Amino acid sequence: MATSPGAPCSVSAAPVFLKAAEIEASLELAAERCEDLTPLVYAKVFERHPEMLPHFWRDTKDAIKGEMLSRTFSAILDFVGERRYADHMILTEMVTHEGYDVPREVFATFFGFVRDAVREVLGADWTPPFAQAWDELLAEIDGYIASASAPLLQPAS
Numbered sequence: 001m002a003t004s005p006g007a008p009c010s011v012s013a014a015p016v017f018l019k020a021a022e023i024e025a026s027l028e029l030a031a032e033r034c035e036d037l038t039p040l041v042y043a044k045v046f047e048r049h050p051e052m053l054p055h056f057w058r059d060t061k062d063a064i065k066g067e068m069l070s071r072t073f074s075a076i077l078d079f080v081g082e083r084r085y086a087d088h089m090i091l092t093e094m095v096t097h098e099g100y101d102v103p104r105e106v107f108a109t110f111f112g113f114v115r116d117a118v119r120e121v122l123g124a125d126w127t128p129p130f131a132q133a134w135d136e137l138l139a140e141i142d143g144y145i146a147s148a149s150a151p152l153l154q155p156a157s
């Protein structure tokens with residue numbers, strides 16, 4: 001059907017993440033089960049990257065860790081939803097974190113630790129559709145970070 005001149009036109013340019021509902025449901029369930037995922041997530045970060053612990057020297061009350069995690073949850077929800085800012089925010093933070101001596105490869109692993117913590121808290125309620133959705137989300141974020149980083153990693157000609 002032809003669109004009449006002057007008719008309202010709303011075309012979203014945001015890429016669609018098809019399993020957004022599973023990501024949202026898993027995060028909601030985790031929030032119901034566990035008031036604060038911060039200790040669980042960072043235990044995983046420091047187990048895998050112990051060299052990152054000293055970088056949090058200012059964070060004596062875990063406020064930075066909590067804020068970072070909460071901003072990551074928001075970014076994930078935006079990334080699977082409207083994607084109004086999350087893609088840019090992730091890249092900006094990736095560069096900012098280099099200033100904290102957090103390499104890009106380490107930065108990118110944080111999303112996987114969030115997934116692992118959610119899976120642990122959900123236990124038997126972690127379903128195959130949740131697993132599939134998170135696999136796809138992590139692959140998409142990894143691909144996005146890798147493609148955005150690629151030009152910066154090429155040697156200058």
Ligand code: HEM
Nearest residue numbers: 052055056058064067068071072090093100102106107110
């Ligand atoms: C294992 C991966 C990561 C490590 C080791 C890490 C490390 C850090 C450190 C050391 C700081 C505090 C710097 C300071 O002293 O002020 C920080 C802050 C922050 N990080 Fe991360 N980061 C990681 C991944 C991420 C990711 C994936 C995001 C979001 C996409 C993120 C978002 C933030 C934000 C928003 C802050 C500022 C928090 C605040 O002070 O208000 N980080 N991060």
